[in-house]
Each structure stands twice: as C-alpha cells, then as structure tokens.
Amino acid sequence: MGRKQVWKRTLTLASSAAVLTAGLAGCTNKVEKITTCIAEQNYDEALDFYRAKVKDKDREELAEALRAIVLELPERFAADEIDYEQARRTLDTIEAMHLGTLSEDLLVVRAKIQALNTSKQAWLTAEQAYADGDWLTAAESYRRVDPLDPHYDDAVEKIEQSFAEYEAEVLAQVDELTAGDNYDAAISLLQEAIPNLEDAAALETRLEEVTAAAEEFRLAAARRAALEEAEAEASNGNLEAALGILERFQTESGDSNAELQAVHDQYVEDYVNQMLPQLLALMDRGDYVEALEMLEHARQVAEAEEFDALLADLEAVRPVYLSDLRPEDRDRFEEIKTGLDPKDTAGNSYRIASGNLFQLNATNGSWTSEPGMVEYVLNGSYSRLCGVVAVSDESDSVTSELTIEGDGEVLYTLPLSVSTEPTTVSVDISTVNSLKIQLAVPGNEGKLIAILSGFYLEK
Amino acid sequence: MSLLGRIRSSLETYGHPGRDSFEYLGLTVRDGELVSYRVYENPTPGVAEELRGRLPYRLLLGSLLSRFAAAGGVRVCDISESLAGTRERFRLVFTLDRSLSHADVELLLEAFFENLTLPAIAGALRRDAGALARRFDMSIQPLQQIGVETDIHANVRIVKYYLNLTLDTGRRRVCDRGFIDHLKNAFEVNLEPQAGSLLEIAKHRYRPVFVGINQDAESCERKLYFKSDAFGRQIEHVLPMSESLAERLGWEQVVSKEDLRALHELGLYLEGIASTLGRKDEWRLYFAYLPRWRIPGS
Numbered sequence: 001m002g003r004k005q006v007w008k009r010t011l012t013l014a015s016s017a018a019v020l021t022a023g024l025a026g027c028t029n030k031v032e033k034i035t036t037c038i039a040e041q042n043y044d045e046a047l048d049f050y051r052a053k054v055k056d057k058d059r060e061e062l063a064e065a066l067r068a069i070v071l072e073l074p075e076r077f078a079a080d081e082i083d084y085e086q087a088r089r090t091l092d093t094i095e096a097m098h099l100g101t102l103s104e105d106l107l108v109v110r111a112k113i114q115a116l117n118t119s120k121q122a123w124l125t126a127e128q129a130y131a132d133g134d135w136l137t138a139a140e141s142y143r144r145v146d147p148l149d150p151h152y153d154d155a156v157e158k159i160e161q162s163f164a165e166y167e168a169e170v171l172a173q174v175d176e177l178t179a180g181d182n183y184d185a186a187i188s189l190l191q192e193a194i195p196n197l198e199d200a201a202a203l204e205t206r207l208e209e210v211t212a213a214a215e216e217f218r219l220a221a222a223r224r225a226a227l228e229e230a231e232a233e234a235s236n237g238n239l240e241a242a243l244g245i246l247e248r249f250q251t252e253s254g255d256s257n258a259e260l261q262a263v264h265d266q267y268v269e270d271y272v273n274q275m276l277p278q279l280l281a282l283m284d285r286g287d288y289v290e291a292l293e294m295l296e297h298a299r300q301v302a303e304a305e306e307f308d309a310l311l312a313d314l315e316a317v318r319p320v321y322l323s324d325l326r327p328e329d330r331d332r333f334e335e336i337k338t339g340l341d342p343k344d345t346a347g348n349s350y351r352i353a354s355g356n357l358f359q360l361n362a363t364n365g366s367w368t369s370e371p372g373m374v375e376y377v378l379n380g381s382y383s384r385l386c387g388v389v390a391v392s393d394e395s396d397s398v399t400s401e402l403t404i405e406g407d408g409e410v411l412y413t414l415p416l417s418v419s420t421e422p423t424t425v426s427v428d429i430s431t432v433n434s435l436k437i438q439l440a441v442p443g444n445e446g447k448l449i450a451i452l453s454g455f456y457l458e459k
Numbered sequence: 460m461s462l463l464g465r466i467r468s469s470l471e472t473y474g475h476p477g478r479d480s481f482e483y484l485g486l487t488v489r490d491g492e493l494v495s496y497r498v499y500e501n502p503t504p505g506v507a508e509e510l511r512g513r514l515p516y517r518l519l520l521g522s523l524l525s526r527f528a529a530a531g532g533v534r535v536c537d538i539s540e541s542l543a544g545t546r547e548r549f550r551l552v553f554t555l556d557r558s559l560s561h562a563d564v565e566l567l568l569e570a571f572f573e574n575l576t577l578p579a580i581a582g583a584l585r586r587d588a589g590a591l592a593r594r595f596d597m598s599i600q601p602l603q604q605i606g607v608e609t610d611i612h613a614n615v616r617i618v619k620y621y622l623n624l625t626l627d628t629g630r631r632r633v634c635d636r637g638f639i640d641h642l643k644n645a646f647e648v649n650l651e652p653q654a655g656s657l658l659e660i661a662k663h664r665y666r667p668v669f670v671g672i673n674q675d676a677e678s679c680e681r682k683l684y685f686k687s688d689a690f691g692r693q694i695e696h697v698l699p700m701s702e703s704l705a706e707r708l709g710w711e712q713v714v715s716k717e718d719l720r721a722l723h724e725l726g727l728y729l730e731g732i733a734s735t736l737g738r739k740d741e742w743r744l745y746f747a748y749l750p751r752w753r754i755p756g757s
Binding site for chain 1: 536557604625629668669684686690693695731750
C-alpha cells in the first residue's frame with residue numbers, strides 16, 4: 001500500500017468519525033473539505049476555504065478532526081510516509097487557523113518533527129561517513145539518531161561497528177609506522193586516538209608496547225653511537241677515553257647489553273696491557289711517586305686485578321716520601337704540584353710530574369722578615385731522612401741556612417746561597433719523634449727559596 | 460695620562476734590567492678617590508751614594524744621627540727624596556735587627572733622639588712601642604724601623620717609626636676581633652667604624668705585619684699594614700682576592716677589576732694594604748712584582 005493511500009484512508013476515517021460525532025452534514029462537509037485539502041497538500045486552498053466558510057460553530061468539530069491529523073504526524077514522518085516539508089506545511093496551515101485548543105499539541109508535535117528531521121539528517125550523514133571510512137564522524141552522527149527514528153537500533157549497532165573499524169584502522173597505521181621505525185609518529189597517533197574511544201584498552205596496550213619498543217630502539221641507536229665513538233678513540237690508542245665513553249653511556253642509560261659489556265671488557269684488557277709497561281718502567285727507575293699517581297689514575301679508569309696486584313707490589317717496595325706525611329705545622333712551605341717545573345740556580349730542572357717536590361721560602365724585607373719551616377711527627381718510626389736540597393733560581397742574592405732538627409736538637413745544617421749546588425742530604429733520625437726542617441731569615445734583604453726534592457724516610 | 464699609562468711609564472723608568480730598583484707601586488685611596496700615586500724605589504748603590512752627598516743627609520749621617528747610624532744592629536733601609544707640594548723632602552729610614560733586646564733598643568733610641576730635641580715624639584714612640592708589646596704580649600721588642608723626613612736644611616718635619624706585629628717566631632698574626640681590640644686599646648683610637656673593613660681584608664688572606672707611625676709637631680698618623688699571606692706559587696692566586704676586595708671596600712672607582720687584571724698582565728699584584736687607623740675610608744694599596752716577572756720583553 002502506497003503512503004498517500006494510507007494518508008487518504010486515515011483522513012477518510014477521521015472525516016467519517018467527525019461526521020458521526022457532529023451529526024451535522026454542513027459542518028462535516030466543511031471539515032472534510034479542509035482535511036482533504038491538507039491531505040492533498042493544497043494548503044493554501046484549505047486555508048482560503050477555512051477563512052471563507054468556517055464559522056465559529058464549526059471550529060470545535062474542525063479542531064478535533066485536525067488534532068487527529070496533527071498527533072499522527074510524528075509517526076507518519078518517522079515512517080517516511082510524509083516528508084519534512086509536508087509535515088511542516090501541514091502544521092503551519094493548521095496553526096494559521098488559530099484553533100486555540102490545538103496550540104499546545106502543535107508546539108509539541110512541531111518539536112518532535114524537528115527532532116526527527118535532525119535525526120534523519122544525522123543518519124544520512126552517518127551512513128555517508130561510514131561508507132567513506134570516516135569512522136569517528138560516523139559514530140558521532142549515529143549517536144545523534146533519535147530513539148523515535150526507525151533507524152535507531154541500526155544506529156546503535158553501527159556506533160560499535162564504527163569504533164571497531166576506527167580502532168582497527170589506527171592499529172594498522174601504528175603497525176605500518178613501527179615497521180618503519182617511526183615510533184614517535186606511532187605514539188602520537190595512539191595518544192590522539194585513545195581519547196576518541198570509550199573503551200581504548202586495546203590502544204592503550206599497544207601504546208605501552210610501542211613506547212617500550214621506541215625506548216629499546218633509541219637505546220640501541222645510542223649504544224651504536226657510543227660503541228662507534230669509543231671505537232674511534234680506541235683505534236687512536238686512547239683507551240681511557242674509549243672506556244670513559246662506554247662507562248658514561250652505561251651509567252646514564254642503565255644499559256646492560258652483552259655486546260657492549262664484551263667490548264668494554266676488551267678495552268679494559270687492552271688498557272691494562274697499555275699501562276702495565278709504563279708503570280713497571282717507572283717502578284724500575286724508582287719513580288715511585290709518579291708510578292703511584294699513574295696507577296691510582298689507571299685504577300680510576302679501569303678496575304683490573306693486575307692494577308690491584310701492582311699496587312700491592314708498589315706499596316711493598318716504595319719508601320715513605322715526605323709527600324706521604326701530613327705536616328704537623330708549616331709556614332712558607334709549599335708542595336709544588338702545578339705550573340712550570342722549578343729550576344735551581346745551577347740550571348737543573350725538577351719535575352713536578354715526579355711528585356714529592358717542595359719549596360721552603362724565607363724572606364727578609366722592609367715589611368716582614370719571615371723564616372720558612374715545616375714540622376712532622378714521626379714518633380721514632382724512621383731511621384734516615386734523605387733527599388736533595390737546592391736553591392731556586394727565583395731566589396735573590398742572599399744567604400740563608402737550612403737546618404734539620406730532631407726533637408729540638410739540630411741534626412744537620414746547610415748554608416745556602418745562589419751559588420749553592422744541589423746537595424744530597426742524609427740524616428739519622430732513628431730516635432726522632434718531632435722532625436723540623438727550617439729555612440732561616442736571609443742575612444740581608446731579599447728572599448731565598450730552597451727546593452726539597454725526592455725527600456724520603458727509611459724505616 | 461690614565462692610571463695604567465702612568466704605571467706603565469713608571470715601570471719603564473724603574474723596572475728595566477740594570478736599574479731594577481722598583482719596590483712598590485703605592486696608590487692612596489681616600490673616600491673612593493685616588494689622592495696620590497707613588498713609586499717606592501730601592502736606591503741602587505750609585506743613587507744612594509749620590510744622595511749621601513746631599514746636605515740633609517750629610518747633616519743627618521755626619522752629626523745629627525751619627526752615633527745611632529754607626530751602632531750595631533742598625534742599617535739604612537731607605538734613603539730617598541721627594542716633593543711635598545713644591546718643597547723637597549728628604550727621607551732617611553733605618554732598620555733595626557729583630558734580635559735586639561728591649562735594653563739595646565732603649566740605648567739606640569737615646570742615641571737617635573739625642574740631637575733631635577724632640578722629647579714629645581720620643582715619648583710617644585716609647586709609649587706606643589710599650590703599649591703594643593704589652594697588649595700583644597711580645598717578648599721581642601717591636602721597633603723594626605725608625606727614620607726621619609727633613610727639609611733641605613735637615614730640619615726634622617716628621618719622625619717615622621714602624622712597630623712589628625708578628626709573633627715572636629716571626630709568623631704573622633690573624634686580624635680578628637681580639638686583634639682589633641688590642642690595637643684599639645694600645646693606641647687609644649676608635650676602630651669600630653673600620654673594624655668591618657679590617658676583618659674583610661683578613662678574610663681575603665691578608666695579614667697584619669706592622670703599624671707605621673708618622674709623628675710631627677702637631678699630629679700623629681698611624682697606619683696598619685697588611686701583607687698578602689700568599690707566597691711562592693700561591694701568589695698567582697692573589698688576583699681574584701684583590702678583585703673581590705676592591706669590590707667590597709669600594710676601591711673599584713680607582714682600581715677597577717679590569718685595572719687589576721691589566722696590572723697582573725704587567726706582572727704586578729696587590730701585595731700590601733695599609734689602613735689609616737681612625738679613618739674608615741683611607742687606604743694605601745701596594746703593588747709588587749709577581750715572582751719571575753719583569754717588564755714584558757725586557
């Protein structure tokens with residue numbers, strides 16, 4: 001049965017009912033005329049007829065007939081028996097008749113018709129978006145389908161389908177991006193997609209996986225870079241730098257990669273092989289202070305059993321240097337650790353790198369006259385004090401005197417001037433508890449600087 | 460000429476090899492302004508001999524101070540002339556051995572003042588030295604230098620004396636609150652306004668070494684001399700200390716950080732500082748050569 005046929009049949013029934021109720025043929029004819037005009041979409045004719053023919057006494061009967069038409073409109077519009085324009089014109093025409101008892105129904109029905117119209121548009125938009133693969137627009141439009149709409153159940157189902165399609169599409173894109181190591185884009189895509197879904201568990205799980213994979217990818221790239229940088233240093237013989245690069249990378253990244261560890265271990269072995277001959281040569285020459293300094297540095301660079309063993313050997317054979325002791329008191333006494341190597345007045349240089357190198361300063365000036373001194377507590381632990389005393393070339397042409405005292409008793413005296421040659425000192429200190437080395441105030445105005453090199457204490 | 464220009468010129472005059480008589484460059488700063496500039500020179504043997512021939516020195520060494528100058532434990536440490544305004548001034552200062560006893564010094568002071576007829580100044584010197592020795596519990600007598608500044612006729616205008624502040628061992632004291640209190644009591648001078656500055660100097664590792672006193676007929680000026688605690692290679696590290704001090708004590712208007720760095724480049728560092736006791740904002744800055752340094756290129 002066609003839609004218009006249904007509409008005509010309904011109007012006929014409504015007209016018949018009006019006839020039976022009113023019992024007045026004249027009135028019934030007027031009502032029938034108007035309802036027929038409306039059914040046939042002759043709205044202007046219906047309104048003209050109403051204005052020309054309908055009297056006050058007819059209005060009640062007419063209102064009842066039209067109410068039935070109005071109340072059926074939403075259902076008929078929802079069923080696509082009439083279109084939106086037909087429904088709107090029907091309502092406008094009836095409203096123009098100013099039948100007061102219908103005004104509330106007109107308002108309610110007009111609102112329903114509009115809502116249904118919006119729903120119909122949403123359905124159409126959603127269907128198009130779905131067909132185009134625009135899943136989020138489709139889902140959003142399906143959501144706007146009204147429960148009165150006959151597509152409502154379909155819309156509810158299609159919402160789920162749209163989200164499922166969207167999720168599948170995002171995951172496919174993520175797979176494609178990660179396959180190309182484009183982890184940042186994949187993470188961004190997932191982070192943007194997750195808020196769009198009510199249930200984003202699958203995407204969240206994937207985000208965790210991709211984030212972990214990205215981290216591993218970056219770590220691997222950084223590891224490769226560190227290994228390459230370290231290899232470049234190692235190939236130039238700079239194993240200390242190579243080890244520094246790898247250890248810094250391991251510390252900062254927490255990476256425990258086996259390949260990296262293997263390379264690190266190899267560099268340690270190479271470094272040990274590089275350092276041992278140098279350390280042994282220093283020890284053979286008796287440069288124990290420099291050997292110890294180098295060894296301590298090497299142990300900082302790499303942990304190796306060979307270094308520990310060598311340290312034990314070194315400690316066993318080396319004497320106690322003055323630089324090993326902590327002065328109890330001192331004045332104008334300095335250990336030379338930086339700057340140019342000092343020279344004596346005979347032109348000899350004293351290597352700072354060898355360590356255990358000191359200067360005692362004494363001055364006689366118009367402002368101050370100050371001796372130099374240093375004092376150690378030995379507690380009778382040593383038998384001899386040995387070393388070389390020289391006069392620094394920074395000294396003025398003055399005379400002074402170096403004295404070594406044990407417990408207040410002068411054990412050794414050495415007159416000093418710019419013409420003094422380097423002098424080897426060997427003093428018995430076997431019973432000395434307190435050792436004092438003193439440089440007297442020069443006899444005339446100026447300063448004298450005594451260099452103390454290689455001083456050691458025999459047990 | 461800029462300050463640095465004048466200093467460069469002075470170094471060329473006094474610092475060249477063969478006439479390496481430069482001792483100190485002295486800048487007097489008062490209320491944040493430079494009021495005088497002076498190069499302290501160690502007289503070379505030739506110059507000293509030439510000066511000894513000048514009338515004031517002939518009178519001083521030949522008669523006025525002859526007994527004192529010939530005594531054991533005494534030697535000339537400064538013989539120089541300078542201009543005070545338009546008038547020539549002649550300066551003669553002697554150093555006394557630190558090993559002299561109190562009694563030896565008393566005999567020397569009698570010899571010093573016997574022809575000068577300056578009983579008030581002699582009394583002031585004895586009072587200052589005695590007060591200092593008592594306050595600082597010195598067993599060694601404190602007078603380390605004494606001298607005069609005269610006019611062309613050898614009339615003494617000023618008596619100068621320097622009282623040692625180091626410990627009996629020769630080591631330096633630390634300038635702390637107790638030190639300032641002792642100094643204040645010894646000389647009966649109000650040091651409160653400048654105590655903060657003195658402590659600031661001490662914080663920058665300068666230590667007090669002596670008090671220099673200028674006595675004339677009308678007035679007495681006392682200066683507390685500090686010397687950098689750095690010696691040997693540590694002297695290279697004095698520059699940041701002096702930069703910080705210049706900023707804290709308001710010398711920057713006179714000697715900026717850039718000046719201090721330029722002076723360092725010329726081989727000079729701030730070795731000594733003198734603070735006029737009782738004058739909060741009067742300083743003298745003494746620049747000496749760094750070790751191994753002389754005029755670049757010389």
